[in-house]
Amino acid sequence: MAFIRFTERPAFRNPWAEFERIRQGLDELSRSYVEKGKGPNRANVYPALNIYEEADRLLITAELPGVKAADLDLSIEGETLTIQGKRDRRQNESGASYHRREIESGSFSRAIALPIKVETEQVGAKLTNGILTITLLKASAVTPRQIKVSAE
């Protein structure tokens, strides 16, 4: 009777081989995601947002094609910013037959927790060419302050 030491077993006999293969596959998959750069995080709620942090302010941008400024409603409460609005369906022309219909219309509402404290009194927002830009000034407590060093 031949004894085979555990470590000398051929790979195909390894009951964990299949698990090992899956694990490697998953590793590869996650690595390829990382290597792809920090691609956009998938947002679940419309609209998708980008947030930029500058020294004294936060800039939040969103692509809102076809949304009119009058249909957009922004509110800020504490550290929660809410963006609400709707995109109206265009007037349907009578007798029109659609070849493609990829643009959706409807309402949206998104609330986001701001990463830092902001001045709720000074919020600027503008909508140009379908891009919404919200400017939030950081609260004075978190704005970097220059400290003078005096020589003696």
Added chain:
Amino acid sequence: MTDRELKIQEKKAAQPGDESTKNETFFAPHVDIYETDREVAVIADMPGVTVDGIELSLEDNILTLQGLRAPQQHTGRLILEEYESGHYLRRFTVAETIDQEKIEASLADGVLTVRLPKAVPAQPRKIEVKIG
């Protein structure tokens, strides 16, 4: 139908004809296309594009919509990125005969509307044969 909740639609990358030397991203804009008795209308979402950035052409029945965006001027640190921005490009083959002279396009709120009036079919003409 405004009760419907808007969902995030994935942006699909578009391939310009040849590989560009610049590392720029092109996305295929979402479109609505409809046809009436008189015209074909194309509505495309191109947020961020100004009138200057739009290039339209209709050659050999290929309609090309291109929207170039000015480079982003945000300087800050990106702390959340849920969408990428880039140029827009999409091509369609138009089966109908279009009156090239009367094509109209307008841009509002980041939405491009192109109206392509159909060419009036030539009136059937009777040709008289003279006896000579």
